[in-house]
Amino acid sequence: LLKEGFAESAVKFRGHVTVGIFAYFIAVIPIAAWILYRQDWAVTELWRRWWELLICFFLCLLGAMVPDTDIRSKSQQVIYSILLAADLILILLGYYRGAAILGFWAIIPNILPHRGPLHSYLAAIIIPAPLLFLTVIATGRLEYQQLGVSYYVAAVSGYVSHLIADIRIIDKR
């Protein structure tokens, strides 16, 4: 039964990833607009930040997987593999405080009911919020241009795409 459940979740996983890819093609418009505004560039110069667009793409896909971390699924496996790798790196580098806090937040979805608090639009806005401040922390400059708006928008788009897919497509099969 457990294996069957996991196989079924793999089908849903593919569905969510596909919807996440579509969501990115919509989200790329505000993402590109933000990059151009922040860098004060013309549209033709956008390719110079190709790596930021690529990171945004992966964040959008990860965002589309996050809501399913409250159940045994392929999405959970992917997200927790990344979190565990990050946690182990922090431990090895001696950043125990960061690792402890990351570990604490990572445990929480395990006690939440499936399609509970994680499957809400409020969660879609709140959970990716740390991405807004990652670049501020990385650069050490407290300016609004340093906010990771592009990353945040990408993750929120992926997250919302999952919620919409759950309601509109996958449940209606």
Place this chain on the structure above:
Amino acid sequence: MGDGSKAIVGVRHNIRTRLTIYMVATVIIIVWSLYKQSWSADLGICAREFLICLGFAILGSTIPRIHVTGTLRRVVYASLIAADLILIPLAYYEVAAMIGAFAMLPNVLKPRQKHYGPYAILRTVVLPVPILFITVIASGRLGFRQLGVSYYVATVAGYMGHIIAEEKG
């Protein structure tokens, strides 16, 4: 001998094996506790050690079911969150970080339909090995006496007891 008699013998054998494991574990825990205290029995410390070991034994007995979404899994994770909520404000970041990493492991591994294969007993001994080092990390001192042998033995006993109970029972 009929099937019923065979089943009764199987259950008796099962109970006997489990009792032996628990007794051996208790003896090891007592000896290790006394060794750690340089063979002077402080009842307060012994009682505290026993309570912690009981907690580890219960945790160990839940390991085979951690893959299954259900009440037991929620209880285990809720207790880990409670432990983190105590450890992080008290600045025991090393132990809290370890708990977080171990809590993530079952989510990364593929769910097993058959948790009770031929290597199950070997797994009961190998999987809890990191518990040996929890006290080393918490104390920050690298010594033989700092090893969490009693906690490890309690976890293995709990884990092994569960496997034997479900395999032969």
